[in-house]
Amino acid sequence: TDTDTADEAVRTTCDDATICKRFATSKGYWKDPYIQYFARSVGERRTPEINRGYYARVQGVNHLLDAFVRKAECDCQVINLGAGLDTTFWRLKDENLMPRKFFEVDFPTVVARKIHHIKTKPSLSKPIIETHSTDSLLLDVHSLDSDRYCIIGADLRDITNLDQKLKKFQLNPELPTLFLSECVLVYMTPSQSSNLVHWAADTFHTAMFVNYEQKERFLKTGWEHADALDMMTIYSMLPQDDVARIEHLEFLDEKELLQQLLQHYSISWATKDKLNLGNAQICV
């Protein structure tokens, strides 16, 4: 059907993100020793604008995520919606910033591919086994569940099923919870994405929702506090010594192209803070 074809096209978008990240890290924009396991080769050259755009996106999102985990002193959960082949779990482990449990959700076929990579690459599976306390680690085609890391195959447009699956894998609504969606809500209708954001606000009393995508689609349904910054602003707020470093990696002829690109995207975030962790004060 048309829907199946459209969904299949959406599922392949995670490869593009991974290839772009692998290329940018191969150039030295930031470090990610795990991305190589999810993208077969460095791939075609990307323009300096694209590399800088990814740099700003990764730094901006990581900044908000790390700030949340620190405020909660790791006594929290992270739920990455439409995680694709994202490597954040391994980064947090290496940086001693592991939440109590890190959840990822994506379509079952994407999850199956990710799990296959994990199963066949010891550098990916070792950290999961190391942080798991018993012999029973669930690892089947469409789900992985360990003490600290859980990958679930589900359609984010079906909230009832999503909620059931997360609870089956010990999601705890009482824990401070950070939601991440990077270029994901844009693939749903406005009512589907707003249902998802609503569900998140209804289910957790202390939470933060971090969303990266095109500027126009900022949502704040059911949240106490919300903010958004376009990527040009975020780029100008990142640590300027590191920005100076990456600007020397590749020559960029037309600064205007970069500005135009960055102005079309934003990071938005929304918070709820019954536990008074100070989430509303988190900013870039």
Ligand code: SAM
């Ligand atoms: N967040 C990852 C990143 O930034 O690298 C992947 C981004 S990729 C552009 C979008 C991801 O969202 C894909 O992996 C896709 O399969 C997933 N996705 C989109 N709509 C979804 C849905 N309805 N249910 C589950 N996953 C979905």
